[in-house]
Amino acid sequence: MSSPVDQLAILWYPPAYDIRVEKVAFPRIEHPDDAIVKVKLAGLCGSDLHIYRGTAGLTESCVCGHEFVGEVIELGSSFHPASRDRPSLYSTLKVGDKVISPFTVSCGECHFCRLGFTCRCAECCLFGTPSTPGGQAQYVRVPKAGGTLYRLGEVVVAYAGQELEMRRSIPKLADSSLLMLCDILPTGVFAAFQALNHPKSLPMTTSHPYPHSSTIVTLKGAQAPSGLRQHDTVLLIAVIGLGPVGMCACIAALDTFYTKGLDFKLVAIDLNEARRSKLARIYSKISQEQERGYLQVASIEDSRNIVSEWSNGVGCSVVLEAVGNNSALSLAYELVRPFGCITSVGVHSNSTVPFTGQELYDKNVSLDFGRCPVRAMFPMALDLLVRRQDIFGEIGGEVSLVDKVVGFSEAGRMYEEFDKGKCGKVLFDPWK
Amino acid sequence: MSSPVDQLAILWYPPAYDIRVEKVAFPRIEHPDDAIVKVKLAGLCGSDLHIYRGTAGLTESCVCGHEFVGEVIELGSSFHPASRDRPSLYSTLKVGDKVISPFTVSCGECHFCRLGFTCRCAECCLFGTPSTPGGQAQYVRVPKAGGTLYRLGEVVVAYAGQELEMRRSIPKLADSSLLMLCDILPTGVFAAFQALNHPKSLPMTTSHPYPHSSTIVTLKGAQAPSGLRQHDTVLLIAVIGLGPVGMCACIAALDTFYTKGLDFKLVAIDLNEARRSKLARIYSKISQEQERGYLQVASIEDSRNIVSEWSNGVGCSVVLEAVGNNSALSLAYELVRPFGCITSVGVHSNSTVPFTGQELYDKNVSLDFGRCPVRAMFPMALDLLVRRQDIFGEIGGEVSLVDKVVGFSEAGRMYEEFDKGKCGKVLFDPWK
Known part of the structure; x- marks a missing residue:
């Protein structure tokens, strides 16, 4: 059977x-x-x-892209109001609804989805791979759409079984802004959230010493001694990699620091001067009239000196790694202090990680790895998106994460430029 | 200057x-x-x-041992009631006081001690090394004793600056029981505590899905959806290594599960049949009349099948590693599920850890490494010790962790037997 050939898409062909x-x-x-x-x-x-680059192990061509916003034009037979035991979107999503998709499919019904670990859904697939054609196309099929999609307008956060509707009036956000919710903003939020909620960070974020700072599953006998001094609770944090995810991680961390009134020092590290300057401008925007904490952008070499000076040689409480290679992990280990954590959201390859057991033992290091459960992080990311429209609402501006919106005809050139770090985040308008 | 030669000690000589x-x-x-x-x-x-075994890199002989309880017979000039800005023991400790020592020195006054990360104290030293002669002697010098020692009777938990006294009537505990507090019991408690308080475990321990389960540093926009089913929150946990620390980790985990009313399934893994049987007996003691959860002891091979059966091939939420080698870490990775954590309290060597970045990314694994901050964990460990005297109060019994108490004359033989797994925990009485 031959399918009708009637839409345009951006395809990748092997080997690279x-x-x-x-x-x-x-x-x-x-x-x-x-x-x-x-x-x-x-x-x-x-x-x-x-x-x-051909490093993902794919041998078959595929429709690219795992970030897309759009409008529902057709629904399978599961979508009718009688689907009451399914995630609520199965009974409420309609043709014509505006939706955002996370970069992975999640059913909303399995054990992992119920726990909020949606990126490890039992039915998980990644858009933009041979088995799940991606969103750099005019039309895309979304599997398990009642669990996967996020409907705008009346925002519904729903998990299997019981349903909870979180109705909020979402201001009219631009599509280019909403697109941040597919991957990079939730991933940045996830990185910052993991790092600041790690039990080894809690003494700084709660002003209670370890182990009293972790009050959720205390064993008996815990009673909080005090005696912390003000400088003890300053969170010294490094972010390695200022691509769009690293940028979002910085914004999420800064927003948390200011919202919660936490003291911090953030060093944001990238090889690329243009990225560093952009983050510096974003920081001046976010930090206006705020008194606590400060951020410094740095090259790799400078970052070592800054961390050493700031901490008297002790190191960072937290290092966020948003690059995805062993040099970044080695730098993270170098910068992290004893009882610090390294939170990695970079996509890593098949190389053994560059740590010996003794190194990890000797510094009491904790590490978090892996993909963002975007569907579960949506509400937090959306809240940040709405509040920081001064950053996320712009295209090609001084502080905007999106550089430009182009038509499909420029796809080849854009991939090349993006790969070489010659441009920031690019969006494709399939109808341009 | 020659010192008086007037006490007996157990010494190790290089190479092994x-x-x-x-x-x-x-x-x-x-x-x-x-x-x-x-x-x-x-x-x-x-x-x-x-x-x-000569694998610690030491080239000089030393007095062995980092676990000891005893009585203060002499104090430096810092110990007088006027030492008000020092940890409280500097003003309250007296000659004649009974004390327990953690296995590392901690000043109680530095940044790390104030945060509760006492095992990474700026003045940290490990007893039983050339620079800090150990406790397998008739007398031992304790550096930074006002921060390091734990005084019994009127128990004082104190940190620099402000002082908080936690006065409790400690029942008359046997010295052999108190000795558990120097290392193995707090380390077991630390392992269990880290694992159960990790943000990736909280959905199971709090019944709130991720990220709503981590309520301490929420970003805005979080609102907890529900929809968890009962079996979603069963904590499936593996403990690798049933030496004394692994045993204590199991006891601490079981005690937490029963105290908090958490559902669990625990698989406790060791090569050694005698250790497995002992833990099975300990479990029947602890689990009496409790309805929730269960424990199964297993060989390495059996553990794979048990975890797979229990979890439908998904894996464990949490794996505690109390061995300290790469085989144990590899097994931990094999057993852990996506969004699980591996908590390692084993002392590791100079080998690179056996994980690729892709393996860690693909399972969203978190890892915690390192030494127990015993001084900070004392109160929790002491509480458990007092409540479980049916286990910790015995010597050489069916469920006791201490096999026997011997004199120094048997030291050589005991090291040999312990090294070969032919005996359980041995204590030395320097006066026997």
């Missing part, structure tokens, strides 16, 4: 660096839980480069 | 497996913060074997 814009089959409902979404905007993301 | 009982210099106050303790009992600990 081969991007083509081609006509491909119009997607169709393959399962009752599917939705077809007409794409309004699709993003080019740092992790697309793993595929682009 | 050479234990001698010899007369050595009576320790003397070398610094105003020192105390001299007359040792009542000293323990032989699993991590002494790193030195015994």
